[in-house]
Amino acid sequence: VFGNGDSTSYRGHTRPFAFPQPGHTITRVDGRVLCRYPDCRKCAASPEFAPIHFDCFVIFRQQCSVSASAALNRLWILAAWRNPWRGAQPIYLSVPVVDKDTLKRISGFCGLPRLYTLPLELLEIIRQYSRHSLLWRCIPALQLADYVSAMKPEPLLTVPLRELLFWERSGKFERVIASRPPLQTLRLTVNSAGISKVERLPGPPTYVGECTSRSAFIVQDEASISKVVAQLKDGRLRLNLPISLRTLPIWNTPAPPSLNLCKAYPADLASCQTIYTVEMDQIRGITFFFSSGQLFGIHIHRSEESYAMDTFSRNFPNRLRRTVVWIYLPISQYDRIFVLGIREALQSRDLNVLVRTELIGDIVIGLQSKGDVKDRCLAASAPVTMIYSEPREGRPVRFFGAHCRPPLDQALPKPFRLEKPGSCPIDDDAYFSWAPLCGVSSTLVFYDQNTGFCRGILFRYQNGGSRAVGQCRLHVDPAESVDRPVRLCFRTSSCPSRWNRTRHMVQVKFKQGARTNHTEKDIEGWEARPMKGLVKYWFTTESSFLVVES
Template identity: 45%
Template sequence: MHHLALYPQCGACTDMIFRHERVVALFGKEDDSSSYLGRTEPFPFPDAARSVASVNGFRLCRFPDCKRCAASPQFMPIHCDCFEVFRKCCGEGVDASARLWTVAAWRSPWRRAPPIYLASETLEADSLRAIADIARLPQLYELPTELLEMVRRYSEHALLWRAISARSLAARVSATSPNPLLTLSLDDILFWERGGELERRDPGRPPLSSSTMQLTIDSDGIRRVERPSPPSPEVFSRGAFAYVVEDQQAIAKLEAQFKDGLLRLVLPRGQPAPAPRIWNTPNPPDMPRCETFMRGATGLSPARLFAVDADHRATGITFFFSAGALFGVHVHVPHAPDATPAFRRFSRARRRTMVWVYLPLAPRHDPLLALGVRRSPAPSSPAILARTQRGAAHGLPDVVIGPYLPGPARDHVVNRAVTGPPITLVYSEPLQGRPIPFFGACVRPAGAAAASRTRPGAPDAPAEPPFAALEPRAHPLGDGAYFARAPLAGVAAAELFYDEGGRFCRGLLLRYRGGARRALGQCRVHVDATARVAEPRGLCHRLETRARGPRRTAYAVEVALRDGAGDHGHRGEEGWSCHRLEGMLNFWFTDVSSFIEIDS
């Protein structure tokens, strides 16, 4: 039985497809999928696990790099409601299914490329007005753009926005005529941009001086092909574009397919070489200079690689852990201040066990000097290591967050000089509900030789000075606990992060007088309710236990920060333990429990 390979992205609206949402799948001819062949009956989108369900004689499959899927026709899933909106809004005489197939298939930079979730452009005004009128929300299109985008952000997966996207797509398709398929060698293309003219290389001219080819990708697929000389100096993209930046000898022999004003690449079947890397930046780091902290054992190519400098734009990093494995990374920057969009891409089942581990950054005041991971001799997921300039100068312990790994351990760290370039964090998007395939770091070439004491190919090179080992300590949360610690002395301000009920403490963010910051527990920045206290004088906490099944106990902790010497609100209540701000605060946590202990 042929497999029906599915990725959780709608080919019409480009939004995510969630489990059990009704979809249809358009499919192309089996040989090269360059033309439309048919569509399936509607079916509920399956879970990421292996499925035994089938539709129209095809087995539904979401298993990455499945060999049976590779031998099957290419399928493009479409929300049923998006398909209906698109079909009804297409003009007369338009073969809606065939045109939608081409648009959906050419959104991928090449056949079977994993989906790339990119920010779409501003809503098209005519479609916004038309759909808002149908939904009896005429005031929606009267909102200022900033307010409209805010509403959209807080309801990003709603049918309203998907319908607007589907109608806009139908309008664009109806305004153009279909073109026949044209195939060229990528080496013959000097420049191409969607909606513009194709510039082809003159075979009689000498070879081009530029050795780099750059492909710019947006939510509609490949947007531009060029040979920049020199390469673009931009380091970080705002999320609307992705890039392929490769030596022209590595990809010039690939073929490019043009159809209906769109372009996609054709990778040779059975090619042992990996697909081109897709980056978030047109200026990616040189991968041989980067240290690999974690690499997936599956050998799967990541959907997209991210390279983010820990410079003045980054205010923190959230690491998503589940069952001890790293499933995602979000770098907090001004245009992406919270990690909610990354969290929503996980399945509902995975979200229930997800733990948010936050590493605060203050590059202008407290630059990151070292970043790495710690591995225990016993099989376990690595913990995250970090050292900052002011933290080290003021005698604060190094940051060790993530899975609790006491005792002997092996550290793998990238260091930088105080005056050198920032550390560049390199990581990949997760694939189909699996842990991320790649996580590493490097220092940009301008200062790499002097700034990094960790050489490529030397994974055990130590930090200078080495990170301190954690002493084994008894705690009630078991082997799957996560851990963070920070001193209480010298705290200038603190921020409490609460759970959904607003009573129990989920995390603590401490700011010290020297400018350093430390996070403990789950600090879900710009997501959870918080309370800030300036110049706290003491910390009080109370532990509560709750049964979770016949043999499981969950722990929750209430925390109160005293900002004066008087009564602090729980006098006479049992179970509270109050401390001056001195000693070390130890914080263990899981997806359902929190437990703290203070060393005097």
């Protein structure tokens, strides 16, 4: 569906079409070019569009009890004004829990009449494995039809944002009274339906570690948004930004940390919209997505069940996915991160993420370093608050840093050692990781589902720490767990690949049983090593190579 020139009313809708990949395209729908190129000037001058699943659109129109024109006009405001302003990047919030009353309505004609009787926890697990099914998309379509059928339309009202004292969705707004100077800090709350609340605060709130995935927040001094206009219609509110203001920072905390207390690299905050704070003591791991040595995405694992496929799918178009590696940083509940940093290769500008934990020690995440490097310390004491920006689709992360708690003049930690893994055996641009084999309590080997070769290994140690090598794609690739292993068995092979390169692959198995202190190799090429020394692991998107050093 698309709107008029100022996006305040419905103008029309297109025929159904396949949603395009990011970038320029020559595909036309009803005479219009389907373009998803970031910051495209032609798109900025065209009417605003809001994409809707065709089957959801059909269900919505069938279930609305008002006229078609009234339903489409109200639908436009609800769909387009989910974005806090025109051109805002998508804000990824947690999905609301399943509405059982609506599920009861549809489960009968879906052939699942007892589905709605399941506990919410089971429904959420089922939805997680089938979230794009029409069954789940039908629920918000029906809810939207019910809401549109019952709502009373309200006329458009335009007010400078600086004149708003308070507003809450579907309620009346309060204006600033001239005789009473208003509080100078504004906070806007955003949820999955758009801006839900505008309020004023005595001053910038103090960050206390509160983070949420259910809402997002814009906190600004009144002077910085003096030219921003608020549009109100049908119980909704949207911002109209001046040309000089491209975006406003959106945080996952109601009290964003002061940027004066943050150290970051890269630190291009002006080009960032959505910024996340992460209390690293409260999470179970991080998946870093790298491509060509650059950090392209981050997924936070807040539980052992979390998996990063959703972040991968939304951040990377098809053409980029084949160049992306997943690097998992496990954070044991018994361990603690107390140093976070960045290593920059001065010649290539490749980045490594540097992490130091209490139980595991130093971890270097990224391409194998070559040439001169420069290390930057972002945080040097626990608890560490990591801050990063949501990248534009197909673009690298533009802000990565940490919030530094007082005192700010903390002594620098001891330097991270420069890894010297030796010559890279598989590719000039390979990623490198390593782990000790002593003191391992269990292993989890991740396999490529198509070939059966090893993608990565997660080690858990007797002291409570964890370390990963290779690509450990939790709950994405099949994995095999072994408790108290005594031998590492591996076999490497190779075959020709594209562009006259050689593809290397490794098979890995951990064995239990009687301990052994000697190395064995059979006629099939399998090598068995005792759990001593170090395992070194080089990998790219299609190759992997393992070496055990005493």
